[in-house]
Amino acid sequence: MKVIRSTAQLQKTMAQLRARRKSIGFVPTMGAFHEGHLSLVRKARRENGVVVVSLFVNPLQFGPHEDFKRYPRNFARDRRLLSGTKVDYLFIPNLRSFYLAGFQTFVEVTELSRGLCGKFRSGHFRGVATVVTKLFNVVRPHRAYFGAKDYQQVVLIRRMAKDLNFDIGIKILPTVRDQAGLALSSRNAYLSDQNRARALAIPYALAWIKKEVRTGKRNLSALRSEVLRRLHQSLDRVDYVEMVEPESLTPVKRIHGPFVVAVAGWVGKTRLIDNAIIRP
């Protein structure tokens, strides 16, 4: 695994690989790897001749009062975790060469950024769309891999890639969970054992609604109220519980096909998100 910090050097290396007809698989990350990241890397490894992982805690996608500064960073551990996965290139861009002085170009996916987390994290998705556009242009992968835990993000990136004509296959892999069911997230590192147990209310509530719909329940408003009640029992705050269309993320009024239940809530100072695709 070669570590590259220069954006220009990575871009040049990638161009050379493409010229040699190598297929490039790309996994953009903010580090603090867990099994979710590793599942993306392994999939990329199986489907491509070359695998590139980027590790960059992107300041542009954090709000002024969010956890940019304390976001977990542990390069030695990350590097060790990757060592078993046969990654070819680890790109760790230097902040100042990545966002040059005078930087002022932003990519915005308008409608898909408005709801769900977009309501609570102003500018977040603009930061995501912008950094992904930049990384796509630097790496120019054939395929890029994202985890379904960040559901709004993956729908938005797929839309962006389509709208801006990126010739890149956007691959979405299932959320990886721990044995108890908690969705893996780098932010889980913030949780004490006790808070981790409280956070389980999220996957439990999602499993509950899945089961209810499977057994024929159709009253979305009643289902939503009960999910909210269950979450409020354990969490310190609930940002939202929403039932949305899988592609447009618009609210589902009545069940007519698969839909997504998306949840965001807080345990202490830790914001957690999760979702479930429900196929009635």
Added chain:
Amino acid sequence: MKVIRSTAQLQKTMAQLRARRKSIGFVPTMGAFHEGHLSLVRKARRENGVVVVSLFVNPLQFGPHEDFKRYPRNFARDRRLLSGTKVDYLFIPNLRSFYLAGFQTFVEVTELSRGLCGKFRSGHFRGVATVVTKLFNVVRPHRAYFGAKDYQQVVLIRRMAKDLNFDIGIKILPTVRDQAGLALSSRNAYLSDQNRARALAIPYALAWIKKEVRTGKRNLSALRSEVLRRLHQSLDRVDYVEMVEPESLTPVKRIHGPFVVAVAGWVGKTRLIDNAIIRP
């Protein structure tokens, strides 16, 4: 010259050419060709193995009360004009396959969009940055060619390409003028002979200020007033006369090096722009 209307087909063709190590030169246009466009095409021809011209009147860069509908379109004439230039591909994207249903991704260059024409044409530069990003992704040229007449546009595209890590050389060619000095523009087709004569006030005023600075005049505010006075004598309206830094487009307070005088004004219903780089 092969005419391609399918975005997917052009993207595929370009990928094949790149795989064959062809260098690709790209000239994005809105058609209604004049000698300015042809100078870009000829330069692209000299510097690249393959030349692609796009012809697309991009609705996204026109305001609701602007001239999108009446913008000159004359495909037969455009094709004839190109026939002497050895263009390899003429890309005429089909509107609906270019902006897909549900399109919602926009590229914004914030600071550089604010002044000059940005004040008068809300959303214009967002439309430009977005379509150029899309075209860059479809064509993936090695070099792209733009005319200096649209000074704010070229500075903004250069910034965007840098900020978003497009690996594309942005080539700026000098404004081409008619014998009297009027900057060539597709919109000149709107002008009657009489209005064309009145429009000459713009290049005359720019030539005048150039000469004044060359002969030692340094009072920018007095120079600007005189340019304005001269323009008001002939034009129906003046949107702006501004002296700006060549890269940042911020106003120049006092002369300390090269600067740009940028002008926008109206003759009847025709909006014209022009500029001069002044090297004291």
